[in-house]
Amino acid sequence: MIGFIAQTGRLFIRLCSFIGELIVFCFRVFANILTPPFFMRAFFSSLLQIGWLSLPVVGITSFFTGAALALQIYAGGARFNAEEVVPSIVAIGMVRELGPVLGGLMVAARVASSIAAEIGTMKVTEQIDALSTLSTDPIKYLVVPRLVAAFLTVPVLVGVGDSIGILGGYVVGVTRLEFNNSIYIINSVNYLEFWDILSGLIKGAVFGCIIALMGCFFGMRCEKGARGVGQATKSAVVSASVLILAANYFLTEIFFSS
Amino acid sequence: MIEVSDLYKSFDQNHVLKGVNLKVDDGKSMVIIGASGQGKSVILKCLLGLSKPNSGKVLLNGIDPNSAQKNIIRSKVGMLFQGGALFDSLPIWQNVAFRYLHGKQKINADEAKKIAIEKLERVGLKKSFADNFPSELSGGMQKRVALARAIATQPEIIFFDEPTTGLDPIMAQVINDLIRELVVELGVTAVTITHDIQSVRSIADEVSLLHNGIIQWSGILDQLDKSNNEYLKQFIAGSTIGPIETLR
Numbered sequence: 001m002i003g004f005i006a007q008t009g010r011l012f013i014r015l016c017s018f019i020g021e022l023i024v025f026c027f028r029v030f031a032n033i034l035t036p037p038f039f040m041r042a043f044f045s046s047l048l049q050i051g052w053l054s055l056p057v058v059g060i061t062s063f064f065t066g067a068a069l070a071l072q073i074y075a076g077g078a079r080f081n082a083e084e085v086v087p088s089i090v091a092i093g094m095v096r097e098l099g100p101v102l103g104g105l106m107v108a109a110r111v112a113s114s115i116a117a118e119i120g121t122m123k124v125t126e127q128i129d130a131l132s133t134l135s136t137d138p139i140k141y142l143v144v145p146r147l148v149a150a151f152l153t154v155p156v157l158v159g160v161g162d163s164i165g166i167l168g169g170y171v172v173g174v175t176r177l178e179f180n181n182s183i184y185i186i187n188s189v190n191y192l193e194f195w196d197i198l199s200g201l202i203k204g205a206v207f208g209c210i211i212a213l214m215g216c217f218f219g220m221r222c223e224k225g226a227r228g229v230g231q232a233t234k235s236a237v238v239s240a241s242v243l244i245l246a247a248n249y250f251l252t253e254i255f256f257s258s
Numbered sequence: 259m260i261e262v263s264d265l266y267k268s269f270d271q272n273h274v275l276k277g278v279n280l281k282v283d284d285g286k287s288m289v290i291i292g293a294s295g296q297g298k299s300v301i302l303k304c305l306l307g308l309s310k311p312n313s314g315k316v317l318l319n320g321i322d323p324n325s326a327q328k329n330i331i332r333s334k335v336g337m338l339f340q341g342g343a344l345f346d347s348l349p350i351w352q353n354v355a356f357r358y359l360h361g362k363q364k365i366n367a368d369e370a371k372k373i374a375i376e377k378l379e380r381v382g383l384k385k386s387f388a389d390n391f392p393s394e395l396s397g398g399m400q401k402r403v404a405l406a407r408a409i410a411t412q413p414e415i416i417f418f419d420e421p422t423t424g425l426d427p428i429m430a431q432v433i434n435d436l437i438r439e440l441v442v443e444l445g446v447t448a449v450t451i452t453h454d455i456q457s458v459r460s461i462a463d464e465v466s467l468l469h470n471g472i473i474q475w476s477g478i479l480d481q482l483d484k485s486n487n488e489y490l491k492q493f494i495a496g497s498t499i500g501p502i503e504t505l506r
Contacts, residue, residue, distance in 0.1 A: 037360065133306055134356050134361075136356075
């Protein structure tokens with residue numbers, strides 16, 4: 001019994017220590033965002049890595065999601081003669097939920113893992129210590145550019161993903177479900193409100209921060225060896241994915257509960 | 259001048275440094291030797307301000323590297339890491355000129371590249387390597403690049419962490435000779451940690467032996483083979499018999 005209590009206590013202390021470490025890390029990162037020096041080359045490189053190179057994976061995922069969504073809504077709607085809602089539900093579903101969440105999860109898988117592995121390898125090979133000895137703050141050089149780039153590019157990716165997802169629904173709607181071309185487009189646009197789109201983009205910005213922070217945090221606390229890098233990568237992807245889903249719920253609650 | 263007094267450092271229950279005292283005068287080259295796992299690298303991390311001591315005093319030219327003034331002293335320090343620690347994503351010349359491309363010492367990129375090429379040539383690397391990436395070079399060449407980076411901004415103090423680890427004996431001697439030349443030429447204060455006796459003989463003015471968390475012996479290079487210190491004799495002989503415990 002005492003052993004069990006001790007084990008639980010140790011786990012609790014480790015959890016508190018982990019949360020404390022994460023809070024201190026986030027505080028250090030946000031404190032460094034507005035103060036020079038700014039590493040513009042690292043920032044533009046991160047824009048390319050996080051934004052541009054994630055476009056194919058987000059685009060393909062969104063296209064098939066929109067297409068499958070159209071089929072599902074059509075099949076469900078047919079039960080009560082409401083097949084005509086397909087365009088509007090696909091559009092609203094994509095921009096409010098599926099675009100940001102699936103886009104966020106795909107970027108988390110691609111980017112959080114790559115950031116954690118890259119920074120983790122730098123930690124293991126003493127490159128982060130080398131940065132410090134060269135009078136360069138690793139948070140400023142490695143974390144801030146990635147965080148700002150993810151904050152700016154993930155909403156753009158979400159916007160592009162939304163459009164491609166709606167296009168996927170349109171292609172299936174017109175070619176497989178025999179919708180009229182122009183009626184599908186009109187119904188997609190007419191029921192979509194500006195706030196639907198904006199809320200999805202805000203979610204994208206929050207998810208971008210989560211992805212970059214998790215990748216950098218686990219990379220920076222990476223332990224020695226290949227196992228340490230693997231563990232950091234896994235932890236970054238899992239925690240970014242879980243936090244994205246949790247944040248999505250809370251943001252939806254805030255944006256749409258009324 | 260480098261001064262370390264009563265330096266203690268522990269990791270959880272593992273007491274690595276138990277009161278280390280060291281003094282290196284300006285322009286002198288101190289080599290710290292000792293068996294693996296005795297805390298040599300920990301001393302270096304404390305000297306660089308990368309690890310905070312539990313207690314004790316570390317001063318580099320009168321400045322505590324763990325204080326708010328750490329960036330002042332870091333701008334005067336060069337460091338050669340054991341594995342080179344070159345930035346994989348940057349070409350060689352940007353690694354060497356890193357300080358000239360970022361931060362307070364920033365200068366024009368063309369000028370920085372010119373300096374980087376000069377430093378590369380000083381350590382025996384051709385200009386043509388400047389645009390290569392670290393992964394395209396051999397271990398010995400990477401050590402040279404790391405050395406060029408360490409001397410790039412005319413430091414007053416240079417630290418060398420196991421400079422010859424992983425190199426063949428000939429390349430190891432080339433690096434040892436290069437380090438000695440640079441230390442003399444630049445007039446810097448140097449601290450090297452190694453367990454390679456050949457490096458000690460090539461680089462050192464003074465030698466200290468670290469074991470069990472304290473300096474067991476300290477003296478000038480000439481006294482190295484004359485000392486009756488049992489730890490030192492065993493270490494130099496590479497014997498398994500003596501006060502330094504060995505696992506077999």
